[in-house]
Amino acid sequence: MKAAVMNPQEGIPRYVECPNPVVSSEDEILITVRAAAIKHVDRSKASGTHYSSEAYTLAEARVIGGDGVGVLADGTRVYAVGVTGMVAEQAVIEKDRMVIVPNHLDDATAAALPNAVIGAAMALRFRADMQPGDTVLINGATGFTGRVAVQIARRYGAKKSLLQVVILNHCRPFWR
Structure with a gap:
């Protein structure tokens, strides 16, 4: 083998x-x-x-x-x-x-997802003690695990996602 x-x-x-x-x-x-x-x-x-x-x-x-x-x-x-x-x-x-x-998920995606999903879910649920209705800011939501975290926060019932603010602030030059 x-x-x-x-x-x-x-x-x-x-x-x-x-x-x-x-x-x-x-x-x-x-x-x-x-x-x-x-x-x-x-x-x-x-x-x-x-x-x-x-x-x-x-x-x-x-x-x-x-x-x-x-x-x-x-x-x-x-x-x-x-x-x-x-x-x-x-x-x-x-x-x-x-x-x-699930049949709709290809092998490579199915192998890669658990690391990001588990990391994001544990941080939101156990470390941050996120509750339905919370407003969640995910700093660094432009990376893979961050984007997964935004989706998981929504699934857990986040009232508001501040992803757009993070992306806008991330793209602006720091001296403005």
Whole structure:
């Protein structure tokens, strides 16, 4: 099986041939991976700056990617968190950590969305304790996660979105 592996000493992932992942309990299942997201944590691990980078050495290179989209043996397309790395042809996932991907969503989008959605939703709901009817200012709403946050705020019942103010102020020269 082909996979992207990394170790902190080299600092960049390599695409190599490696053994197929093995299901080790009845709570796990094998999927054929179709898309995986590479996030900042993956880059940190690859460069050796993430706290978990000390857990393995040059001889213990690992397949990268913590989540992605794949197909089960029965053809069901799912988003899942991997037990093994997800930037590979196959990966092991936990059965209770997967959701079916809607047909209208392509694989790459389905793999990329959860990082932004979870980050934005947790910030709004748990950190800011957003309630229906609140006015929400999302600074930096011109980026991907910010744009997702605006949509989530509306879904959570935000009375008013200050996205337009942020975009206008962001585009104006600072000296005016």
